[in-house]
Amino acid sequence: MELKDCIALRNQEFKGNSQNDAHEFLSECLLGLKDIGHTLQMGDVSYQCPVDTLLSFQLQHIRSCRSCGVESRREEISTYLSLQMVAQGTVQNSLELYFNESEVEYRCEQCGGQVSSLRCSFYTLPQVLILHLKRFCPFTLTKSMAPLQLETELQIKQRTEDIAGRCGESPQVPAPSAGSGCCPAAPSVLEGASSSEASSITQELEAGTEREKVEGGSSTYSLMSVLSHIGTNTDCGHYTSDCAEEGGLWLSLNDEEVSPTTQEAVLRERASTAYMLFYTRK
Template sequence: MFRLCCGKYSTAVIELVADKIRSVPAPDAPSAIQDKDITAPLRYRLFGRPLTKTRKEDSKNEKENATTSDGKKKKKKKTKKGRWWRCSKKTCRVTPAPEEESPEKCRSPALEEGEPQKDGVVPQALPKEEEGGTRKKLRKDHLKCLGFPNPAQICYLNSSLQSLLTLEDFVKDIEHQEQVWSLVPEAAILRSFFNIREHHFSSDAQQKLRLLATFKKVVALWAPEFEDLQQKDAHEFLTSVLEQMRYWGPQLQVLAAGMGRTYRCPVEEHLVFKMQNTRTCKSCGAGSSREEDFTCLSLDLPPGGATVERLLENYLMEEELEYRCNCGATTSGQRSSFTTLPRVLMLHLKRFKYTPTFELQKVHDPVVLQRELVVSSSEGAACYTLVSTISHIGRNNKKWTLHL
């Protein structure tokens, strides 16, 4: 890991200096060689004798000649001579930078990047502690709790609420009709949801915890299975919340009409769509059809996994079923199709199945999520964009996580 320094530092100037090639004394004449000791080592006869003696003699001569006319001696630096076989090598020397290129004062990163100044105020420089590589610890009052607390296995509740809060138009419809549903005490599900939305970005974790507990109690009045503190299924909880909001729609519409206003159920406006199921006899071709309202489609996962588009195509494909027709045939085909399309399409992937011993088991086959999904209906086609997913972590139905 590298930390970027905000100051400017002068670069070191590197010079390659070649050592002067030392002159090697010429070999002695043949007559002189015969006069010398013939028993010298082989390395001396091949490469020559070392220059230690000549160096000592040269240094003595330099000391004698260094005397000036006044009788004073000059101090002369003694240069270290290298071996003659290293004469072809180069040494790397680093010279110090000039004084005018000394390091400048630390500037703000915003100025280095050319960021314009705001209101003529120059951004402050980084503190010295950060220049040295240390970091300050944030105090608790600097931290904000933007999520929801999870004191007792209510991650299924938190992820469902966070997913609904990402639907801005859905939330705005509830807010704009506050004057209507606030007059009905029984419509506590809308009031509780609106209070959570008001404190969504609050840093008061205790207040959020109280609001979540109230919302859980309101939902439990409709669905008692959510009354305890055990972990539940996020899809079942979200479906129950939408059913309660939708239940109070007709009563609120009557109340709004008496006030000279109109009330539009947010669930009906954004999440409800119609599906047509058509059954056709394989023998005589006789068929029947019926329409149903849905807020969510549950899709089966094939072995090996698939894309969301493929899962939806499998859901809309014709399937065979046993049905006794008036003609006497027992085999018919059933197909589902979209009659209307919602503004928000909610899909449920069946990640759990029951084993032959009636134990709940998770399906780990992969599913490829797509950013866009095109869906066709009898009224036309629409393109949907993925805004959030609620995924399960673990082997059992224990932990749910929201991804935006």
């Protein structure tokens, strides 16, 4: 309750007992931690903000002209991905959809071409990857109860090419519209978006800034926690959380009630209620 009160000091929305969104609350917590981290760092340069060291990662958006191939890039720091759900799909499917190449209308300054492709990839990977599932539609205030197959492990690909020397020559890649991920929704995708995009910790990096060379390849992430929303729409419901403990044990946390559970039970019982997923890098 003290933590909640602290967050309510930053954002009045979280005052009292009104219904709120767990994803928005977490975003506010992380923003608060980051702010405090900056203050602490001024007093002690050895202090490392856990949001920076554990959760932050860089995405790179690349737009290429379909006519002449000229590319422009934009980097973005974030602490989570908001994923659309794929009907009958898995978490990995939702991730793949997020990183699918899409087509955008954009007038190329080099050749006047009208169509560009837009693709997005991980430039750096976090220690803990937070995935937010777009179960709530901000327009209809309805919730998708569709099951999502939760995987205990994810393979996360990192970009493989080193393009450090070729940046900053062309205009910035337009930011994808809030809630769209990197691509427009395919017909098979269950629509839905959180209204909290604006509160995400994102920060655009200037094109052409010096960057570390990124080794390509993929990393394995293991499921460590599932946050579930039990309820039928945005106005009502209850949050519970299941967390992995050491030694393969799992705990189910429901307000003040803490009970043992198993990974199998979590995967089975939370498929339709899972709202946020936490994966840790192996």
